[in-house]
Amino acid sequence: MSRPYKRHQPAEVKRRILVADDEAINRIILGSVLEETYDVIYASNGLETLQQIRDNIDLLSLILLDLRMPGLTGLEILEHMRSTPDMQKIPVIVLTADQNAEVESLTLGAVDFIPKPYPLPKVILARVLRTIELFEDRQIIRSTERDPVTGLYHKEYFYRYAEQYDRYHPNTDMDAIVVDIHHFHIINDRFGMAYGDDILNKISEKLKEVVRGTGGIVCRREADTFMIYRPHRTDYKDILEHAAIEYADGNHTSKVRLMMGVYAMADKKVDIKQRFDRAKMAVDTIRGNITKNIGLYDDRLREKELFAERLIDDFRTSIDSNQFIVYYQPKFDIRSDLPILTSAEALVRWRHPELGMISPSTFIPLFEENGLIQELDMFVWQSAAAQIRYWKDTIGYSVPISVNVSRIDFYEPNMTSYLESTITAYDLTTNDLCLEITESAYTNDSRHIIDKITKLRSLGFRIEMDDFGVGYSSLSMVSTLPIDAIKLDMLFIRNAFKDGKDTKLLEIVIDIAGYLGVPVIAEGVETVDQLRTLRAIGCDIAQGYYFSIPITAEGFEPFLIRRKCQETSAVLGSCPGI
């Protein structure tokens, strides 16, 4: 992988300077001035100078260049350096007795010049240092401006340049385009990061060709997503075809599959970032759709966006006026014929005064995007803890309640202490509150999150890995991850019981989980057939509409009362039936 930008050298590393002069005495003088501070290397003629530059291309901080040298003159070297991209980044100070050569060497790219005979050592040192620092600052600006893998702009710079583009072309209709690679993580997983980087690089070259032909600019938004801002055209398909490069896949070649979201003739009154968020929304609508690879931002998406904005605007008042309510869905131990209540999951609901009941699958992803989820989740955790306390006090019984923990919650520095203080405040223990953490949290940003989960576990919290089977973690990973139970995603169950009913995969997962000593919870159990089959293949716990939909705290009380009765009474039949 090529990393075209020189790294900023730490202070303790001596910067390397090339002194190119054919006269030994000059090399000695400059060497004696510089060697204490710098790592000085030398060249005594033009060809040797070029060789030294090539050999030290990424290490040279500066070249002190004599204009008159045998072989190649200093001016010829400057000219060569100017036309060689890798060499342009090395600053050159010209050494000359000829005042007239000053202008020519500056035009050819020299930064400064030191006259012969040489000035005082401290003057030389000051000029050398000033030049090096000036160039290093420029390098840093360049390297933050561009993405090191593809050499494309970073998005923040891209947005700035896009705004600038608008200023210069106020009357041109522009398209905001987002290009995404289908299942890029699979390419990365199979062939390694370097190969993945190479593919990103090649695609970025193709996209550069596109804007070279049509005008506009391109950048890498993140990971495998690119953005293009260019004058409006409708040849979107051509862009995809042009950029869909081939790659070697075993002994045949495959084509990278690309998808694209377009906000055509973007409204320039809308913030530039939001214009691209709209293009992103458009691409998200076709994700997973194998028949479509271009999504357009249209009125329907506009309405969706307005609805999302409304929900975000309403969040504050809603949380303050208790519009969010926690429902509970029971989980049952299904190992014996009579399912036994073991715990429940807390699921948030939004009872909106004007929009009615809103499902969490509508607002949770939105709140995850802007961080509001942290506050909402803390509210849910606290409500659940208060509820458990209430049940303990009024019924004299409770079961552990699992709360959902979003991946975003792990970026709240006080998350762990908040959970701890919540249970303390209600005089509960870590046995009362379990944490459901979605599988994808373990695979994205994993180190940071896994460390935090390990900490929570060491405090005694039980961790259930939610949505297992839709993400990318494998069962072999599970054995090394900090978890106490696996919750199979509903889709897993649904697929297994679909049409022909094929539970092979389900059986394998349950077997391996059993071997690893991790209990399995099945979610979305809706029929007695599902329940019986799951029991037969060794599933431990089940949750789903077969037993109960998520219900209010009050609605959940009969489940608790019955369970309490079962525990205290030997005659199960004498307990209230549910």
Ligand code: C2E
């Ligand atoms: P989840 O954690 O996987 O929750 C299970 C979802 O499946 C719930 O949807 C539940 O109502 C639904 N469900 C349970 N049994 C059945 C069944 O038999 N059939 C069908 N069709 N559905 C069933 P819900 O309540 O709409 O929640 C959706 C997702 O929203 C949850 O998925 C969870 O990821 C998230 N969520 C809900 N509450 C919270 C919360 O307080 N915090 C966070 N961060 N996420 C939450």
Ligand code: MG
């Ligand atoms: Mg859950």
Ligand code: MG
């Ligand atoms: Mg789930």
